[in-house]
Amino acid sequence: MNPIKGYLFDLDGTMYAGTAPIQAAVDFVNRLEATGFPYLFVTNNASMTPEQVADKLVSMGVHVTPEHVLTSAMATARYIEKMTPGATIYMIGEDGLRLALEERGFHVTEEAKADYVVVGLDRHITYEKLAKGALAIRSxxxxxxxxxxxxxxxxxxxxxxxxxLTSVLTVTTEKDPFFIGKPEPVMVDIALEMIGLTKEEVVMVGDNYHTDILFGINGGIRTLHVNSGVHGPAFIQEQEKLPTYMVESLDEWTHA
Incomplete structure (x- = not known):
């Protein structure tokens, strides 16, 4: 195997558990930062901006900047930019998604007429938001x-x-969405662009088999499962496709 030249990290369950930092992961990332070793946090959270994600990590002792964060909102905006630059978008979501779309030059409309309907977590969801999304998709x-x-x-x-939330529009329009976030492989290519490495040079680190590990497997990169969150070793060993590596915590990992 090629030497590891960079890491992609999950957040919840890998870097922290709720509001409590996972110290082994904090120390590991800080060692990467101190030596200039490339890394990126890859999160499905589309409601937070990279600045907000970085601020949360900094409050837990991680020496990180917003440039080390890739959210599914950012990945969505980059994906649409490649497909249809300058598109008009009807959005269901929060500030993290809106800002990511606007920073890429998209027109975010409140009308049920758009090139794309993009759905992110919206904790202020209403029937009218879903209704407009359904009408736009049907159109x-x-x-x-x-x-x-x-x-x-x-x-x-x-x-x-x-x-x-997405399933409501799927059911009512009978249309399946294109998903961007983990475990879909779209964000792998975007993450690699951001840190300037190839698939053979990076490892995805995570605690959730269904999102983090399958994300790496689907994207063709190596995976490192840590037993600090959702899935433990007994569950992992039952899976048909196994992570490349597995450790109890990042205190045990010495490949960097």
Whole structure:
């Protein structure tokens, strides 16, 4: 195998658990930062800006800047830019998605007439927002969802995720969306562009087999499973496709 020249990291369950940092991961990333080793945080969260993600990590002791963050909102905007520069977009989502789209020069409209309907997590969702999205899709707009996460972990428990909101439009329009976030491989190519490495040179680090590990497998890159979050070693060993590596925590990982 080629030497590892960069890392992609998940966040929740890998870098922190809710509001508590996972110290082994914090220390590992800080060592990467101190030596100038390339890395990127890859998150399905489309509601936060890269600045907000970086601020949360900094508050937990991670020496990071917004340039080290790739959200599914950013990846969505980059994907559409390649497909249809200057498109008109009807958006369901929050500030992280809106800013990512506007920074790429898209016109975000409030009308049910657009080139694309883009759905991200919206904790202020209304019937009217969904109605306009459905009308736009039925009128020919391309249907994109930032990610398919059906539930998200919070201090209150698991709450409806973006995949749950997206499913309303899927059912009512009978149209399937194109998903951008993990475990779909779209963000792999975008992440590699951002850190200037090839698939053979990077490793995806995560705790969730269904999102992080399958993201790496689907994207053709090596994977490192850490037992600090959703899935433990017993579950991993039952899977048909296994991660390239598995450790209890990043304290055990010495490849960098």
């Amino acid at each position: 020919g707009a391309r249907f994109i969802s930032t990610n398919g996460d059906i539930a998200i972990p919070t201090e209150r428990g698991f709450l409806p995720g973006n995949g749950a």
